[in-house]
Amino acid sequence: MYRIIASDLDGTLLSPENKITKYTQKIIRFLTRKGFYFILASGRHYIDVNEIRNLLNIKSFMITSNGAQVYDLDNKLISCNYLDINVSLELCKLKFLDPDIITQIYSNDQWYVNNTKIENNFCPSLSSLKHQCFDINSLDFRKISKIFFTSHNFQKLRNLESKIIANLHSVVNVNFSMPSCLEVTSKKASKGCGLKLISKILKISLKNFISFGDGMNDQDMLSTCGKACIMKNADPRLKRLLPHLEVIEDNKNNGVAIFLYNMFIKKNTCIF
Incomplete structure (x- = not known):
C-alpha cells in the first residue's frame, strides 16, 4: 500500500500562481493526520521549500536543490552533495x-x-x-x-x-x-537519490512510494517509485520518455490533490 507521497512543487503541487491552494492544503493535512509521509521534492532552495512546508503546517521530508540537500521530518539536514x-x-x-x-x-x-x-x-x-x-x-x-x-x-x-x-x-x-x-x-544529487535515502531511513520499500512531477528533473524520481503520475501540463519530453505513467489533471486544477482524494479519501468520505 502506498504510504509515502513525494511531489515536485513548481508546475505540480503549486498552482500557476506559485501558491498552495486551500484545497491542496486540506487534502495534505488530512492524509498526514492519517499516517501518510510527505516528501516535498524541488529544485528550489531549502529556505523556499521550508516556507511551503510551514504553510502546509505539516512535518515532511524535503529534497531541495534537485537532491543536493535532503532534510528529515525534524528539519535536520541528513544529506548534502555539492558540486566540485x-x-x-x-x-x-x-x-x-x-x-x-x-x-x-x-x-x-x-x-x-x-x-x-x-x-x-x-x-x-x-x-x-x-x-x-x-x-x-x-x-x-x-x-x-x-x-x-x-x-x-x-x-x-x-x-x-x-x-x-x-x-x-x-x-x-x-x-x-x-x-x-x-x-x-x-552526479550524486537527484530527487531519485533523495527518495532512496528516505526509503532506507523509513525502512519502507520504494514500491510503497507514489510520486508526482512535471519536469525533466523529475524523471528519475518518477522512475523510482512504485506508482508515479505526470501532470497534464508536464514537459512533452517527459511524457514521451515515460509513456506508461498515468497523466493526471494539471496544476491549475489541483491535479495532485484531486488524485490523492480519489485514491485515498473518496471511499471514506464519512471521515473527511
Whole structure:
C-alpha cells in the first residue's frame, strides 16, 4: 500500500500562481493526520521549500536543490552533495558573458546571479532569498549545491545542455526543470537519490512510494517509485520518455490533490 507521497512543487503541487491552494492544503493535512509521509521534492532552495512546508503546517521530508540537500521530518539536514569546486568554476565560465542567459548559483544560504535581465527569465519574486551579483574572479566556489541557467532563448539552453553533457556527464546531473531553466547538480544529487535515502531511513520499500512531477528533473524520481503520475501540463519530453505513467489533471486544477482524494479519501468520505 502506498504510504509515502513525494511531489515536485513548481508546475505540480503549486498552482500557476506559485501558491498552495486551500484545497491542496486540506487534502495534505488530512492524509498526514492519517499516517501518510510527505516528501516535498524541488529544485528550489531549502529556505523556499521550508516556507511551503510551514504553510502546509505539516512535518515532511524535503529534497531541495534537485537532491543536493535532503532534510528529515525534524528539519535536520541528513544529506548534502555539492558540486566540485573546479566543475563549478567551469560551469560559471560557460555563459558568464552571454547577454541572453543568466547564470545563477545556490551556495549555502546565498543566491548569486551574473545579471538580472527580466527578459532572461529572472523571477526574484518567486523566492524569499535575496539575490546578489557575483564576480567570477572572487566568488567562493565551495559548497555550491546547484548552478542553473535561465533564458527565453530555448535553443541556446538546449545547446548548453548538450555541451555540459558532452564535457561533464560523468560528474554532474543536467536537467530542465522547465523549458527556460537548465539546472546542474552533482552526479550524486537527484530527487531519485533523495527518495532512496528516505526509503532506507523509513525502512519502507520504494514500491510503497507514489510520486508526482512535471519536469525533466523529475524523471528519475518518477522512475523510482512504485506508482508515479505526470501532470497534464508536464514537459512533452517527459511524457514521451515515460509513456506508461498515468497523466493526471494539471496544476491549475489541483491535479495532485484531486488524485490523492480519489485514491485515498473518496471511499471514506464519512471521515473527511
